[in-house]
Amino acid sequence: MSPIYQATASAPVNIACIKYWGKRDTKLILPTNSSLSVTLDQDHLRSTTTSRADPSFEKDRLWLNGKEEEIKDGGRMSTCIKEMKRLRKQEVEDKNPAEPKLSSFSVHISSFNNFPTAAGLASSASGFAALVSSLAQLYQLPVSPSTLSLIARQGSGSACRSLYGGFVAWEMGSAVDGSDSLAIEVAPQSHWPDIHALICVVSDDKKGTSSTSGMQRTVETSPLLQHRINHVVPQRMKDISTAILARDFDSFARLTMADSNQFHAVALDTEPPIFYMNDVSRSIISLIVEYNRLSLAAGGGYKAAYTYDAGPNAVIYAPKENIKEIIQLIVSYFPQQKDSFKDNFNLFSADVTSQAKLPAGFNENVAKRFDVGAVKGLIHTRVGDGPRKLGDEESLLNAEGFPKTLA
Ligand SMILES: Nc1ncnc2c1ncn2[C@@H]1O[C@H](COP(=O)(O)OP(=O)(O)OP(=O)(O)O)[C@@H](O)[C@H]1O
Ligand SMILES: C[C@@](O)(CCOP(=O)(O)OP(=O)(O)O)CC(=O)O
Numbered sequence: 001m002s003p004i005y006q007a008t009a010s011a012p013v014n015i016a017c018i019k020y021w022g023k024r025d026t027k028l029i030l031p032t033n034s035s036l037s038v039t040l041d042q043d044h045l046r047s048t049t050t051s052r053a054d055p056s057f058e059k060d061r062l063w064l065n066g067k068e069e070e071i072k073d074g075g076r077m078s079t080c081i082k083e084m085k086r087l088r089k090q091e092v093e094d095k096n097p098a099e100p101k102l103s104s105f106s107v108h109i110s111s112f113n114n115f116p117t118a119a120g121l122a123s124s125a126s127g128f129a130a131l132v133s134s135l136a137q138l139y140q141l142p143v144s145p146s147t148l149s150l151i152a153r154q155g156s157g158s159a160c161r162s163l164y165g166g167f168v169a170w171e172m173g174s175a176v177d178g179s180d181s182l183a184i185e186v187a188p189q190s191h192w193p194d195i196h197a198l199i200c201v202v203s204d205d206k207k208g209t210s211s212t213s214g215m216q217r218t219v220e221t222s223p224l225l226q227h228r229i230n231h232v233v234p235q236r237m238k239d240i241s242t243a244i245l246a247r248d249f250d251s252f253a254r255l256t257m258a259d260s261n262q263f264h265a266v267a268l269d270t271e272p273p274i275f276y277m278n279d280v281s282r283s284i285i286s287l288i289v290e291y292n293r294l295s296l297a298a299g300g301g302y303k304a305a306y307t308y309d310a311g312p313n314a315v316i317y318a319p320k321e322n323i324k325e326i327i328q329l330i331v332s333y334f335p336q337q338k339d340s341f342k343d344n345f346n347l348f349s350a351d352v353t354s355q356a357k358l359p360a361g362f363n364e365n366v367a368k369r370f371d372v373g374a375v376k377g378l379i380h381t382r383v384g385d386g387p388r389k390l391g392d393e394e395s396l397l398n399a400e401g402f403p404k405t406l407a
Pocket of ligand 2: 015016018019020021029035124155156157158159211212213308309310
């Protein structure tokens, strides 16, 4: 029997505190500014990918959540697979001619996201990170996550940051070939495990303006973007790295909220303007602002930070000890359907909406109360680790190298 060459990996989602928005090279995916994100825990949100190389396969094929996706010639997926094959040849086969020539075989890839795809929950980030991780394992590549990030970046820019756990910077670099535009670990998960995240799912529909086309329009038309990339982001990158290393939540929170605001301001400054947040998103901002005001007025520090990507969903970062209070605050304004909150950390013994409660002194008029369904779900997670190798029992391909039917 001929050997089976197959590997399975999972990779996390990341949500940026300093946002990537704008490309200086659209083919290589080189950004107009550096960015920084928190990697979220794969125990809750992940992409899992199995790759197999076999001489009998006629072409590269990919199944996403069980459905075949076309791999377009010259497209992002095809570029990533081609680059991984090139690395296999260069780093393994050329150096040791006894190694099997996997780079010349076609691959079958099956991937599964355990959360909605293309809904502004960064599925492209975990998806491309899981893809390059599973291929790196299949090809036994002796390379660092930073080297793999160069390839994931060409799948989707933000994907390069999902090659590390913890707190991750994507350095924009300056080389025209993109060789220095890569992810580095600012601090591992273990440095600040106390950072938790609450994702408020406002919509899980496919979004109106994709990040890819939206940011290009911003580059072409927004004068404010020039100010942002030249005069704001460089200092913020330094300041937030310092805040993370010092576990200084006050500075981390201020910078995260300011950068989310500025990203949405450059979206608005685009011609024609782009709106990603809606009334629900803005009400969540008002709640977090009031929640922080109350704490600051009493001589305390910031208790939470909101951030929004290219969609209406809120991500709230906060120290673990504040999360229960934040959930009680959110469900006071956004009642939840039964089972719309999966209590990953067992904070509540009863139905979450029945626990709705405002902190003493909270000005309840900062937002109106919404109906059930305005926030469709809450996901409580935390800072997590980088891509994981999984065993064969987790494989998503059957004995013939086709997707297993999902249970
Ligand atoms: N597991 C996966 N494996 C490979 N590709 C994936 C995977 N998951 C998602 N993708 C790719 O990413 C695309 C979705 O990316 P898109 O940027 O539209 O949404 P998003 O990542 O959820 O949102 P955003 O990046 O703006 O937060 C999918 O159509 C698919 O091409
Ligand atoms: C708002 C963002 O989430 C934008 C992410 O953009 P993508 O990485 O999805 O864009 P492409 O490189 O074109 O695939 C901010 C961020 O994650 O830094």
